[in-house]
Amino acid sequence: MRGFVQLKADTSSAEVSDWPEPLKDKILLEEIFPNETDVDADINWMAEPLTDAATRESNKNSMRVRMEMMIMKIQRDFCRALENEEDPRYKFLVDRWTRAEGGGGITCVLQDGTTFEKAGVNISVVHGKIPPQAVAQMNARGKKLPEGKEMPFFACGVSSVVHPRNPNIPTIHFNFRYFEVVESEEENRKRWWFGGGTDLTPYYLDKSDVKHFHQTFKNACDKHNDKFYSKFKAWCDDYFLIKHRGITRGVGGIFFDDLDTPDRESCFDFVKDCAEAVIPSYLPIVKKNREGPYGYSERQWQLIRRGHYAEFNLVYDRGTKFGLYTPGARYESILMSLPLHAKWEYMNKVIEGSREAKLTEVLKNPREWID
Amino acid sequence: MRGFVQLKADTSSAEVSDWPEPLKDKILLEEIFPNETDVDADINWMAEPLTDAATRESNKNSMRVRMEMMIMKIQRDFCRALENEEDPRYKFLVDRWTRAEGGGGITCVLQDGTTFEKAGVNISVVHGKIPPQAVAQMNARGKKLPEGKEMPFFACGVSSVVHPRNPNIPTIHFNFRYFEVVESEEENRKRWWFGGGTDLTPYYLDKSDVKHFHQTFKNACDKHNDKFYSKFKAWCDDYFLIKHRGITRGVGGIFFDDLDTPDRESCFDFVKDCAEAVIPSYLPIVKKNREGPYGYSERQWQLIRRGHYAEFNLVYDRGTKFGLYTPGARYESILMSLPLHAKWEYMNKVIEGSREAKLTEVLKNPREWID
Numbered sequence: 001m002r003g004f005v006q007l008k009a010d011t012s013s014a015e016v017s018d019w020p021e022p023l024k025d026k027i028l029l030e031e032i033f034p035n036e037t038d039v040d041a042d043i044n045w046m047a048e049p050l051t052d053a054a055t056r057e058s059n060k061n062s063m064r065v066r067m068e069m070m071i072m073k074i075q076r077d078f079c080r081a082l083e084n085e086e087d088p089r090y091k092f093l094v095d096r097w098t099r100a101e102g103g104g105g106i107t108c109v110l111q112d113g114t115t116f117e118k119a120g121v122n123i124s125v126v127h128g129k130i131p132p133q134a135v136a137q138m139n140a141r142g143k144k145l146p147e148g149k150e151m152p153f154f155a156c157g158v159s160s161v162v163h164p165r166n167p168n169i170p171t172i173h174f175n176f177r178y179f180e181v182v183e184s185e186e187e188n189r190k191r192w193w194f195g196g197g198t199d200l201t202p203y204y205l206d207k208s209d210v211k212h213f214h215q216t217f218k219n220a221c222d223k224h225n226d227k228f229y230s231k232f233k234a235w236c237d238d239y240f241l242i243k244h245r246g247i248t249r250g251v252g253g254i255f256f257d258d259l260d261t262p263d264r265e266s267c268f269d270f271v272k273d274c275a276e277a278v279i280p281s282y283l284p285i286v287k288k289n290r291e292g293p294y295g296y297s298e299r300q301w302q303l304i305r306r307g308h309y310a311e312f313n314l315v316y317d318r319g320t321k322f323g324l325y326t327p328g329a330r331y332e333s334i335l336m337s338l339p340l341h342a343k344w345e346y347m348n349k350v351i352e353g354s355r356e357a358k359l360t361e362v363l364k365n366p367r368e369w370i371d
Numbered sequence: 372m373r374g375f376v377q378l379k380a381d382t383s384s385a386e387v388s389d390w391p392e393p394l395k396d397k398i399l400l401e402e403i404f405p406n407e408t409d410v411d412a413d414i415n416w417m418a419e420p421l422t423d424a425a426t427r428e429s430n431k432n433s434m435r436v437r438m439e440m441m442i443m444k445i446q447r448d449f450c451r452a453l454e455n456e457e458d459p460r461y462k463f464l465v466d467r468w469t470r471a472e473g474g475g476g477i478t479c480v481l482q483d484g485t486t487f488e489k490a491g492v493n494i495s496v497v498h499g500k501i502p503p504q505a506v507a508q509m510n511a512r513g514k515k516l517p518e519g520k521e522m523p524f525f526a527c528g529v530s531s532v533v534h535p536r537n538p539n540i541p542t543i544h545f546n547f548r549y550f551e552v553v554e555s556e557e558e559n560r561k562r563w564w565f566g567g568g569t570d571l572t573p574y575y576l577d578k579s580d581v582k583h584f585h586q587t588f589k590n591a592c593d594k595h596n597d598k599f600y601s602k603f604k605a606w607c608d609d610y611f612l613i614k615h616r617g618i619t620r621g622v623g624g625i626f627f628d629d630l631d632t633p634d635r636e637s638c639f640d641f642v643k644d645c646a647e648a649v650i651p652s653y654l655p656i657v658k659k660n661r662e663g664p665y666g667y668s669e670r671q672w673q674l675i676r677r678g679h680y681a682e683f684n685l686v687y688d689r690g691t692k693f694g695l696y697t698p699g700a701r702y703e704s705i706l707m708s709l710p711l712h713a714k715w716e717y718m719n720k721v722i723e724g725s726r727e728a729k730l731t732e733v734l735k736n737p738r739e740w741i742d
Contacts, residue, residue, distance in 0.1 A: 061588040092563065095718070109717040244695040259535065272383040307709070314685035315695060324686060326613040331615040338678070338715035346707050347466070 008086040045072045047096040047106045050125040063264060064154055064193070067178040070122045070268075071158035072106075074176070074275045078160060079108050079121050081279050085286050089113040092121070097330055101128040103156075107333040112340065115290060117304055118163045120336030125156040130181060131326060137318070143258065145191070146183060154180040157196075158275065159319070161337040167302040168292030169252070171309065172282045173337070174198035175319065176275045178268075194267045197232065198278060199240050201250030201309060203302045205359045207369075209285045210224075210251045214369040216281035217254050217274065224270040229370075232256045237366040242312050247363035249312045301356050303343035310342050313315040410457040416443045416475045421496040434563070434635060435525055438549040438555035441639075442494045442529035443477075445547070445646045445676040450479050450492050452650050456657050458485040463492070468701055469490060472499040474524060474527075478704040483711065488536045492522030501552060502697060508689070510526055514629065516562070517554060525551040528567075529646065530690070532708040533653075538574040538673040539663030541621070542680065543653045544708070545569035545647045546690065549639075565638045566628040569605065569649060570611050572621030572680060574673045576730045578740075580656045581622045585740040587652035588625045588645065595641040600741075603627045608737040612681050618734035620683045671725050681713050 024294035049056065049070055058066045079092045090113035098104030105124035107116040135145050145151070157177030164171065183189045198313055200213045214233070221228035236255035240248050254274070259267050313320045323334035350356035420427065422439055430486035432434045450463045461484035468722055469475030506516050516522070528548030535542065541625040547567035554560045569586045585604070592599035607626035611619050625645070630638050684691045694705035721727035 019541060093717070111717055118715075118717070244700065246703075290508075303712075307713075310681065310713075310715075311706075314682060315692070321686070329615065332718055334615075335682075335715060336717050340714060340716065341674075342678075342681075342713050343711060344489075344681075344706060344709035344713075344714075345711065346464075346478075346482055346489070347703055 017065075036175050045076050045106075045199070046092070046108050046121075048095050048102050050096075050098070050106070063178065063268065064156070064180070066268065068123075070272055071156060071176065074158050074278070075106065075108065075121050075123050075160075078279060079110075081283055082110065082116060082121075082162065084120055085115045085283070085290065090114065090116075091120045095333075097333070099126065099330070100183075101126075101327065101328070103127050105333060107328065107330075107336060109336055113165070115164045115165060115169075116162060117339040118334075118336075119161070121158070121160040122156045122333050122336060123156070124131070124333070127152070127154040129153070133325065134322065137322065141258070143191075145181060152182040152185070159337075160278075163306065163339045164286065164290075166290055166292055167294050167298040169286055169288040170202035170209065170308075171339075172198065172200055172278075174275070174278050176193050178271075192260065192264060193257075193272050194259040196254030196271055196274060197236055197239075197253060198274070199236055199250050199255070200254035200282075201305070202359065203298070203305055204355050205362055206253075206289070209288070211369050212284065213251075213253060213281050216277050216303065218370055220270075220273045220277040221254065223273060224266065228256075228270070229254065233368075240312065241316075242308055243316065245308065245311075247307060247308070247360065248366055249363075251362060251369070252366060288331065300343065301350075303341055304345060304348050306339035307342040307344045310338050313337050338359050374424060382700070406496075414537045415524045416447050416477075417463070417465050417479050417492075420496065421467075421469070421475050421477070434549065434639065435527070435551070437641075439494075439496050439527050440700075441646065442527060442547065445529050445649070446477065446479065446492050446494050446531075449649060450481075451463075452654055453487060453492075453533065455483065456486045456654070456661065457481065461485065461544060463490075466704075468704070470497065470699065470701070472497075472500050472699070476701065476704060477509055478707060480707055484536070485619065486540075486657070489707075490531075490533040491704075491713040492529070492531040493707060494527070494529045495704070498525040500524070502566070505693065512629070514562075515550060520736065523553040531649075534677065534710045534713070535657065535661075537661060537663060538665050538669040539660040540575075540657055541571045541573035541580065542677075542710075543569065543571055543649075545646070545649050547642050549642070563631065563635060564628075565630040565642045567642055567645060568607055568610075568624060568626030569645070569652070570607055570621050570624035571624070571653075572676070574669070574676055575726050576733055580659070581699055582740050583655065584622075584624060584652050587648050589741055591641075592625065593646040594644060595637065598629075599641070600625065604739075611683065612687075613679055614687065616679065616682075618679070618731065619737055620734075622733060622740070623737060660720050671714065674712055675716060675719050677710035677713040678715045681709050684708050690699065 003089065049068060049072055051065060056065050056069075063091035083091060090110055092108040092110045092247065095107045095109075097107065102125035103124070105122060105126070108121045110119045112118070129150045132148070135147055135151070138145055139147065152336055155177065157175060159175040159177075160171045162171060174197065176192050176194070178192070180192045183191055198217065200210065202209065218229040233252060236252045237248055239255045240250065240252065242249060259270070261267075303315060320337065323329045324331060350360050398549050420439060420443055421438060427440075454462060461481055463479040463481045466478045466480075467475065468478065474495070474497035476493060476497070479492045480488045483489070500521045503519070506518055506522070509516055510518065526548065528546060530546040532544045532550075533542060547565070547566065549563070549565050551561060551563045554562055569588065571581065572669055573580065589600040592603065603625035604623060607623045610626045611621065611623065613620060630641070634639075691705055692709065694700045695702060721731050
């Protein structure tokens with residue numbers, strides 16, 4: 001499944017002209033894909049899609065297939081963009097897996113590289129009967145699905161976490177997903193929604209990087225609804241909160257769930273624009289900071305913060321918890337989000353006025369990044 | 372609060388004569404406390420008890436005070452026993468804390484030592500109104516307490532996790548606790564129970580060590596009820612299960628909860644005997660393996676297994692979850708159980724027939740250790 005020809009990336013949502021200084025002009029998507037050839041996109045994925053070619057062809061206008069194709073492309077583009085920043089000896093390992101109950105996934109992991117200590121980019125396309133605890137969880141956030149009933153469902157999404165080696169480069173996470181539940185097969189009553197988001201976890205605060213990250217997603221949001229960015233930015237700060245420590249996981253970004261208005265087409269376009277904004281939001285930050293100097297104490301702080309990251313994912317993250325509690329789930333794919341190394345030191349204290357303290361201040365009091 | 376005179380430990384439950392070969396005669400508690408002086412026990416704790424001297428004196432026969440005194444002694448004895456195995460430059464840090472709602476705790480941590488990478492020994496003595504989610508959790512395991520009512524409670528316990536440096540030495544955990552809830556103040560209706568347990572997490576399997584550990588607690592159990600060991604051993608295997616991986620956290624030990632028969636005095640005696648069995652169960656294993664050779668690959672396996680340990684504690688452990696979800700809880704004390712370093716490697720595989728595989732086999736299929 002390796003060795004696919006690299007395709008030209010769609011730059012329509014890259015919005016290079018909107019990037020703030022000093023990041024403007026630092027990256028163009030074309031740079032990432034210098035050997036672009038305009039061949040059939042189908043052969044450029046990380047692995048064979050989960051849905052077979054005949055089904056894809058006969059349902060090519062369905063949202064299920066369009067979303068699957070979209071996340072396949074996002075996975076490929078992001079993996080290639082990261083490999084482009086990496087020592088060529090290190091490549092993404094690709095694991096394509098299927099599950100007995102229906103569907104499967106493609107897990108791509110690059111581990112112990114020079115630029116990236118651990119990077120995972122997963123897609124999953126699953127269907128079957130929805131587990132009762134999933135219905136309870138959805139209803140707990142107001143979905144009002146009938147309980148105690150075996151409902152067919154379909155879910156697909158792309159999910160990624162990148163933990164770079166250099167503490168001057170932040171960790172990024174993103175996830176975009178589409179969900180369908182058949183509430184009543186007799187009445188053909190179907191519910192669907194989109195969810196997703198992305199957030200940045202720096203080890204040291206570089207305001208221009210954080211502004212660039214937020215601005216890129218604000219631009220994607222603003223194309224669709226001028227209330228989206230402020231609503232989804234606040235939701236993100238709220239969601240990625242490590243409650244017991246009273247700090248956020250990072251400096252936020254956007255987060256949304258249960259998106260089903262105004263119509264499916266508009267929602268899809270919005271999610272696609274957000275997913276395509278990931279590379280331009282993050283790659284300039286990688287390029288800018290990859291040679292930044294650091295030493296033992298910066299590495300220790302990075303490890304402590306990676307412990308906080310693991311805590312959030314294992315204690316609070318809905319996706320991780322739901323995954324781990326689902327019998328037969330592929331835990332290796334779920335746990336790819338955990339850092340390669342983490343450290344828990346009793347009573348680790350940051351020194352007043354230090355760069356660590358400056359970051360902690362922002363984690364305690366989330367700020368607005370766009371004027 | 373440092374520099375207390377070391378007291379002679381009570382060896383009545385040490386049962387040295389029952390230890391299996393080759394551990395017999397390797398340790399005597401007297402060795403740990405060579406400078407014993409028979410002074411007032413009150414000044415030999417790690418810090419001042421949470422309950423003040425006047426209250427202790429006027430309630431000295433109450434179970435609350437007796438249990439508090441018992442766990443204070445266990446904490447002191449275990450900390451001193453560990454320090455006795457450590458480079459004298461490394462000592463337990465002692466943090467005594469109180470909480471606004473009532474009570475507090477004493478957290479003792481020795482970090483980044485020569486023998487011990489991280490060791491925590493905590494006691495807590497708390498009282499106040501029981502949080503509703505705690506009542507729900509207790510009732511979920513069959514306690515039948517009235518819900519939706521603010522009930523006064525008292526809880527005290529000792530809890531410890533020791534992560535040694537050398538992968539030839541297993542990690543140990545133990546916890547012993549006493550709980551009281553006033554169901555009805557008007558009718559003076561009080562419920563009480565004890566809980567606790569201890570389990571061993573080796574990185575490499577040494578059957579004689581595991582047998583010694585289990586035998587020590589079987590001896591403590593058998594003094595009280597000949598069904599306790601087999602029941603609490605099975606409960607331990609069941610409780611310390613990392614469900615998503617299909618492996619236990621370690622090679623087990625004993626675990627029990629809601630112990631309230633035949634009477635409070637007998638329960639206390641049992642819990643005290645178990646708590647006093649910890650040093651003789653573990654110290655010989657430390658002494659035997661502390662000089663065992665190891666290299667890079669053993670350290671990597673230890674880090675991977677420490678990742679599993681962190682997963683269990685953050686995802687499944689009732690005490691940790693309850694603690695982290697309690698507003699105002701002292702998270703530094705709760706998270707002392709996490710290892711100093713942990714590693715998560717995507718698709719880490721053990722080589723067939725290796726020592727890592729032999730341990731994994733036992734984690735997948737818990738065994739009986741006593742003939």
